Amino acid sequence: MMKKTSSSEKTPLKKGAWSPEEDRKLVAYIKRYKIWNWSEMSKAAGLARSGKSCRLRWVNYLRPDIKHGNFSEQEKETIITLHETLGNRWSAIAAKLPGRTDNEVKNYWHTHLKKRLKVDSASTVLGELHKVDDETSAKNLSESDHLLSSKPAESMSILKGTDNAVVSPRLMSSTDNPSSVLITSSAPTSCGIGKDGKNVIESIIDNTSSETLNFDQELQSLWTKPDIVGNGDFFDLDNQLIGPSGNPQEWQQDSIWPSDFYKGYDYYDWIDDIDKIFGT
DNA sequence: AAGGAGATCAACCGCAGCAGT
DNA sequence: CACTGCTGCGGTTGATCTCCT
Numbered sequence: 460m461m462k463k464t465s466s467s468e469k470t471p472l473k474k475g476a477w478s479p480e481e482d483r484k485l486v487a488y489i490k491r492y493k494i495w496n497w498s499e500m501s502k503a504a505g506l507a508r509s510g511k512s513c514r515l516r517w518v519n520y521l522r523p524d525i526k527h528g529n530f531s532e533q534e535k536e537t538i539i540t541l542h543e544t545l546g547n548r549w550s551a552i553a554a555k556l557p558g559r560t561d562n563e564v565k566n567y568w569h570t571h572l573k574k575r576l577k578v579d580s581a582s583t584v585l586g587e588l589h590k591v592d593d594e595t596s597a598k599n600l601s602e603s604d605h606l607l608s609s610k611p612a613e614s615m616s617i618l619k620g621t622d623n624a625v626v627s628p629r630l631m632s633s634t635d636n637p638s639s640v641l642i643t644s645s646a647p648t649s650c651g652i653g654k655d656g657k658n659v660i661e662s663i664i665d666n667t668s669s670e671t672l673n674f675d676q677e678l679q680s681l682w683t684k685p686d687i688v689g690n691g692d693f694f695d696l697d698n699q700l701i702g703p704s705g706n707p708q709e710w711q712q713d714s715i716w717p718s719d720f721y722k723g724y725d726y727y728d729w730i731d732d733i734d735k736i737f738g739t
Numbered sequence: 740a741a742g743g744a745g746a747t748c749a750a751c752c753g754c755a756g757c758a759g760t
Numbered sequence: 761c762a763c764t765g766c767t768g769c770g771g772t773t774g775a776t777c778t779c780c781t
Contacts, residue, residue, distance in 0.1 A: 476749070476775080497766075514767075515750065550769060561769070566748050 473507045477516050481506055485513055486521055519560045526558025530567055538564060539572055 473481075488504035494517075498510030506513060519525075530538075534556055541552045549561035549568075556564065 474751075509751095510766080511752090511768095512750075518768090519749075547770065562749080565770075570747055 471507070472509050472512070474512070477520075481508070482516070482521060485517060489517065489521075515562075519562045524558055525560065530559075530571075534559070535572060538568060542568065542572075 484504050484506055488500060492500070492503075494500065496510070497514045501508050501510050501513045504513075508516075537556060538552060541555060545551050547565075549565040553559050553561040553564045
């Protein structure tokens, strides 16, 4: 292995976008000699780049196991779920997504997913909610929706949400639904949508608490009844479990999406509606 | 067609942690 | 124990692209 220990000549290090030639040099060098010391490798490979720049280029772009292209629905949900528990630990999140880099996950979060949970864009979001509802009310209010709305109002009045706590917009816009939703979360951030489409609420809550949101009281007195409950379960007013524990994502993975409860409201339709509302 | 605004993403920067001396 | 250098991480920047007027 050709190891240059030091270099007295101070060639200015190149910055900015990598050329195909530079990529080729770096890939060829790593294929042949493997990674041993980024700053020394850079010189040995004939690149006027810092070791740091080489490492970044390799790790984020040139590595053969990098998965390029759009994020799948599964990946999106994984990022959202993990971000709720891990926060901005992008490398930890990326570690759960084979082929994705921390940089990519971070960029994707900031450009696509962050706005899903953005609270202060409530009016915009709710405008979209109304739009979705209007567009779908006549044509798309399927039999399943009628079945859903035909549930006794009181049985729907309290919903203990998921870790994501993004409540089905179609469910929540059902006219028979009362105005409060109980959200519980094991994650620090939760978001809920009022059935009247008037409020979108996001709040930082305790890991083990759940809260009752009354959408008729606007945003004041958001949290009215903290208590300790199990996380991620759906309950009706009588505290009867009406959905499985865990995240919708896990429900889908485990084929336990509560289709009885949602009456044919498919998991992917649910995600689609969320996408529409939050503008992904 | 042009240009302005916003979105996207590759790359840089600064810092912290760790290992070697 | 202090110093130094390397690596990895998260925040930020800026070039480029896309969309809208």
